[in-house]
Amino acid sequence: MTLTGLPTSRRGFLGLGAAGLAAASLGLPARAARVATKARIVIIGAGAAGTALVNRLVDRLEGAQITIIDARAEHLYQPGLSLVAAGLKPASYTVSQTRDWLPDGITLVSENAAAIDPLTKTVATTGGQTLAYDFLIVAPGLVLDHDAIDGFSLDMVGQNGIGALYAGPQYAAKTWEAARRFTEQGGVGLFTRPGTEMKCAGAPLKHTFLIDDIASRGVGTGKYEIHYAAPQQALFSVPIVHEKLRMLFQDRGFNTYYGRTLKSIDPGSRRATFVETKVDAGVETKSDVEMPYDYLHVIPPQRAPEVIRQSGLSWADKWTDQGWVEVDMKTLRHLRYPDIFALGDVAGVPKGKTAASVKWMVPVVEDHLIAAIEGREGTAVYDGYTSCPMITRVGRAMLVEFDYHNNLVPSFPGIIAPLEELWISWLMKEVALKATYNAMLRGKA
Numbered sequence: 340m341t342l343t344g345l346p347t348s349r350r351g352f353l354g355l356g357a358a359g360l361a362a363a364s365l366g367l368p369a370r371a372a373r374v375a376t377k378a379r380i381v382i383i384g385a386g387a388a389g390t391a392l393v394n395r396l397v398d399r400l401e402g403a404q405i406t407i408i409d410a411r412a413e414h415l416y417q418p419g420l421s422l423v424a425a426g427l428k429p430a431s432y433t434v435s436q437t438r439d440w441l442p443d444g445i446t447l448v449s450e451n452a453a454a455i456d457p458l459t460k461t462v463a464t465t466g467g468q469t470l471a472y473d474f475l476i477v478a479p480g481l482v483l484d485h486d487a488i489d490g491f492s493l494d495m496v497g498q499n500g501i502g503a504l505y506a507g508p509q510y511a512a513k514t515w516e517a518a519r520r521f522t523e524q525g526g527v528g529l530f531t532r533p534g535t536e537m538k539c540a541g542a543p544l545k546h547t548f549l550i551d552d553i554a555s556r557g558v559g560t561g562k563y564e565i566h567y568a569a570p571q572q573a574l575f576s577v578p579i580v581h582e583k584l585r586m587l588f589q590d591r592g593f594n595t596y597y598g599r600t601l602k603s604i605d606p607g608s609r610r611a612t613f614v615e616t617k618v619d620a621g622v623e624t625k626s627d628v629e630m631p632y633d634y635l636h637v638i639p640p641q642r643a644p645e646v647i648r649q650s651g652l653s654w655a656d657k658w659t660d661q662g663w664v665e666v667d668m669k670t671l672r673h674l675r676y677p678d679i680f681a682l683g684d685v686a687g688v689p690k691g692k693t694a695a696s697v698k699w700m701v702p703v704v705e706d707h708l709i710a711a712i713e714g715r716e717g718t719a720v721y722d723g724y725t726s727c728p729m730i731t732r733v734g735r736a737m738l739v740e741f742d743y744h745n746n747l748v749p750s751f752p753g754i755i756a757p758l759e760e761l762w763i764s765w766l767m768k769e770v771a772l773k774a775t776y777n778a779m780l781r782g783k784a
Contacts, residue, residue: 371399371709373398373399373400373401374399374400374401374709374712374713375400375401375402376400376401376402376403376712377402377403377404378400378403378404378473378474378712379403379404379406379471379472379473379474380396380400380403380404380405380406380472380473380474380475380476380708381405381406381407381408381462381470381472381474381475381476382405382406382407382408382475382476382478383407383408383409383452383455383462383475383476383477383478383479384407384408384409384477384478384479384480384682384683384685385407385408385409385411385414385437385440385441385447386409386411386414386415386478386479386480386683387417387683387694387697387776387779387780388478388682388683388684388697388700388701389407389409389476389478389682389683390407390414390437390440390441390780391697391698391701391779391780391781391782392476392478392682392701392704392705392782393405393407393441393442393445393782394440394441394442394780394781394782394783395701395702395705395782396705396708397442397443397444397445397782398782399705399709400709400712404446405444405445405446406445406446406447406448406470407441407445407446407447407448408448408450408451408452408462408464408470409437409447409448409449409451409479410449410450410451410465411437412436412437412438412449413434413435413436413437414434414435414436414437414439414440414780415433415434415507415508416432416433416434416435416773416776417433417538417539417694418539418693418694418768418772418773418776419432419433419773420433420504420505420507420508420511420542421504421511421542421545421546421549421730422769423504423508423511423512423514423515424502424504424511424512424514424515424518424546424549425515425518425546425549425550425553425733426515426518426519426553427549427733427769429512430508430509430511430512431508433508433511434508440780440781442782448464448466448468448470450464450465450466450468451464451465451479451646452464452465452479452646453465453646454646454649454650455475455477455646455647455650455652456650457475457650457651457652457673457675457676457679459471460472460473460475460678462475472678473678474678474679474680474708474711474712475678475679475680476679476680476681476682476704476708477647477652477664477679477680477681477682477685478681478682478683478685479643479644479646479647479685480644480683480684480685481538481641481642481643481644481684481685481692482641482642482643482644482645483505483506483639483640483641484535484639484640484641484642485503485506485637485639487639487640488601488602488603488604488637488639489602489603489604490603490604490605490606491603491604491637491639493506493510495606496510496513496514496517497510497513497514497516497517498517498606499517499606499607499609500517500520500521500526500606500609500632500633500634500635501517501604501606501634501635501637502514502515502517502518502546502634502635502636502637503636503637503638503639504542504546504636505538505542505638505639514636517634518546518550518553518634518636520634521550521554521563521633521634522550522553522554522557522558522563523557523558524558524633525554525558525559525562525563525633526563526564526632526633526634527563527564527566527631527632527633527634528547528550528551528554528563528564528565528566528632528633528634528636529566529568529611529630529631529632529634529635529636530543530546530547530550530565530566530567530568530636531543531567531568531569531601531611531635531636531637531638532569532570532571532638533570533600533601533638533639533640533641534570534571534600534640535640535641535642535660535661536641536658536661536663536692537638537641537692538641538684538692538693539692539693539727540575540576540692540727541575541727541728541729541739542638543567543569543636543638544567544574544575544584544729545729545730546636547565547567547593547636548587548729548730548731548732549730549732549733550565550634550636551565551591551593552731552732552733553733563633564594565591565592565593565594566593566594566596566630566632567588567593567594567595567596568595568596568599568601568613568630569595569596569597569598569599570598570599570600570616571597571598572597572598573597574588574595576690576745577739577741577745577747578745579745579747579758580729580739580741580747580758583737583758584729587731596613596615596630598615598616598617599613599614599615599616599628600613600614600616601613601637602614602627604635604637609631609632609633609635610629610630610631610632611629611630611631611632611635612627612628612629612630613627613628613629613630614626614627614628615627615628640661641661641684642660642661642662643661643662643663643664643685644685647662647664647685648662652664652665652673652676652679652681653665653687654687657687658687663681663685663686663687663688664679664681664685664686664687665687666680666681666686666687666688668688668689668721668723668743669703669720669721669722670703670707670717670719670720670721671686671688671700671703671704671707671721672704672707677711678711680704680707680708682697682700682701682704683696683697683700686700688721688723688743689723689743690723690725690741690742690743691721691723691724691725692725693725693726693727694776694779695724695725695726695727695740696723696724696725696726697779698775698779698784699721699724700721701779702719703717703719703720703721705719706718706719707719722742722743722744723741723742723743723744724740724741724742724748725740725741725742726738726739726740726750727739727740728764728765728767728768728772730765730768731760732760734762734765735760735761735762735764735765736760736761736764736765736767736768737757737758737759737760737761737764738750738751738755738757738761738764738767739757739758740757755767
């Protein structure tokens with residue numbers, strides 16, 4: 340493959356690196372003039388989505404009363420957790436302070452939202468405050484339902500061969516403790532994903548690839564097995580990506596089991612029980628299947644926070660067990676309450692639970708929110724852009740980008756082939772992505 344127009348050396352790429360290549364992918368228009376308003380804007384969540392939006396709104400609005408609600412003192416760079424769980428970064432790589440990313444001129448309420456009343460247009464907090472709004476942005480992220488897996492608790496992570504990188508930096512580091520022992524001693528590695536929608540659907544695959552790669556250079560080929568169990572009938576929701584991954588799994592000798600949902604674990608005997616779903620002649624049957632492991636990676640079901648599910652903002656006819664917010668997939672505006680928008684993981688749209696998706700969601704919500712303040716219709720559209728730097732080895736990745744329609748939408752067509760394992764795509768993940776993420780938090784990307 341020819342990298343036309345790019346430096347041919349790794350040092351040359353790094354010189355272009357976080358500033359050059361990341362910026363080249365933004366394609367952002369010049370900022371519009373500031374808008375005078377007294378609008379009361381409440382944002383629930385100071386994660387990637389809420390922080391990026393609040394920084395953009397401060398630049399765009401003059402006189403608005405902006406409040407952001409979040410009890411978390413620490414901001415987590417979640418795309419880095421897969422690197423921590425493979426021993427490639429320390430836990431501290433993913434941690435910063437929430438306040439450090441927030442602009443002056445807003446109010447931070449260091450509590451959580453306890454209730455939302457879309458009729459009276461108020462948000463109650465866990466500390467007893469009641470905040471009135473003219474516009475509400477719902478961006479609290481999602482919750483990990485670890486209790487849905489019988490026999491599992493977070494205090495097990497790092498022990499008895501159990502990993503769970505999604506749970507946070509300290510658990511990602513403990514996951515590496517368990518995974519490292521597997522890469523040094525061998526045995527059976529069992530990797531899972533949930534039946535629900537999930538943040539960064541590529542993360543289970545990345546972890547599988549990385550631990551296999553490290554084990555192949557540690558205990559050595561032939562001393563371990565890789566087993567991957569998924570409730571779905573595909574490795575990835577985009578068919579062409581699934582096929583590429585299926586071929587990579589086959590080439591590397593992975594054992595794949597479709598239709599298997601993790602139900603429970605017995606850490607003493609190191610056995611996991613799955614519900615296996617089969618369809619024969621249109622008839623669906625379910626049965627329990629036990630699988631042994633020496634290393635087990637647990638990813639629990641993922642759902643909207645309880646405050647969202649109790650607020651009446653969720654879809655009533657789909658994702659009913661998960662509670663994602665009922666929004667228009669192109670504008671991210673609530674279908675029943677036009678003064679409410681949803682951003683990030685909690686948005687009930689077919690794709691888009693990645694930080695890269697947030698980067699493209701935020702300008703759309705900004706456009707429609709400001710249009711509403713000005714009494715006009717917004718024009719921006721979110722078409723489901725989602726990016727997954729699919730790590731396949733230490734130093735190799737595929738830069739997979741796609742939309743609602745399962746079309747591949749590469750940022751560097753003709754330069755970086757999306758389904759090739761390249762070091763340049765690895766560097767996009769390992770170097771440039773965090774710089775782009777930080778620029779997004781500041782409202783600059």
